[in-house]
């Protein structure tokens with residue numbers, strides 16, 4: 001659908017944003033649309049522009065072009081405090097001199113709600129987050145996870161249409177993170193506005209988001225449902241994030257001829273057999289665990305077989321990850337027992353095999 005430049009449309013997205021901005025040498029140019037009840041996760045490497053996008057939505061960073069529309073209304077020029085936005089930013093911490101209750105009641109009070117009604121709403125939200133026992137606590141007496149839940153309650157207390165979460169779990173330890181992630185998921189299920197969540201953690205994105213948008217160098221490189229992004233990465237960054245080997249090439253039927261690793265790379269181009277036929281520019285991906293290693297060239301089953309060199313070996317969970325260079329360079333996950341049997345060391349040559357059925361091929 002083309003961007004709506006005409007009248008507000010009740011069936012349109014809650015958030016419709018075209019964000020163009022500059023910060024020093026950095027330029028951001030992304031379009032975001034989020035439907036009612038939808039959670040969009042922004043993923044991307046450091047400095048990609050995720051926080052800048054979120055801050056622009058909040059009105060904290062001015063746009064040099066584009067627009068921010070919420071429920072069809074243009075909010076581009078609306079000051080921060082008057083936007084229908086709730087935010088949990090790392091540097092937008094709780095007021096230290098106020099109780100949890102007053103922190104949460106603050107927004108509704110600013111919106112003109114009488115004190116008693118604002119406190120009532122705050123108490124309800126805190127109860128909903130299992131924080132009734134802490135309504136009178138000052139932030140310094142709360143644990144990290146509790147403070148984060150108060151911050152969420154504060155963001156929701158203004159009944160926003162757009163909820164912005166910047167790394168909401170980053171400051172929490174691993175076990176608290178699991179708890180807060182689960183609570184956040186339940187809470188967001190009840191929120192019928194649009195949520196945009198910035199995270200570095202692919203697990204947050206996979207568990208919480210309905211859709212993932214990947215930003216690299218100020219531009220959108222991929223978006224889609226988490227499972228689709230995890231299965232069919234489009235850039236090296238996304239492939240690393242989801243733990244897949246990824247190659248670009250040209251498909252002719254089920255055979256994909258890969259692009260050379262670099263100028264002057266020795267030998268001819270590598271080929272990969274996939275199970276799905278395509279024609280033209282293609283991406284191929286397969287998980288490191290689909291790669292089997294052999295001391296000699298394996299015969300028999302139809303599969304991809306390459307002779308490669310061991311570049312490095314590292315522990316990876318209960319497996320061993322073997323980094324291999326050659327045509328193509330890839331990672332293989334094998335068991336410690338298999339490694340011991342192969343007796344591999346850096347610089348050794350080994351045969352690597354992948355069944356065509358394990359190779360995902362899609363338009364590049």
Ligand SMILES: Nc1ncnc2c1ncn2[C@@H]1O[C@H](COP(=O)(O)OP(=O)(O)OP(=O)(O)O)[C@@H](O)[C@H]1O
Nearest residue numbers: 023024026044045046047048049050051052053200
């Ligand atoms: N206050 C600022 N003034 C000038 N440039 C800034 C400012 N804040 C960020 N930038 C620049 O904008 C670019 C994008 O930064 P941003 O924080 O949006 O990226 P990010 O994807 O959120 O990164 P990270 O994951 O590291 O938080 C970077 O190149 C950064 O140097």
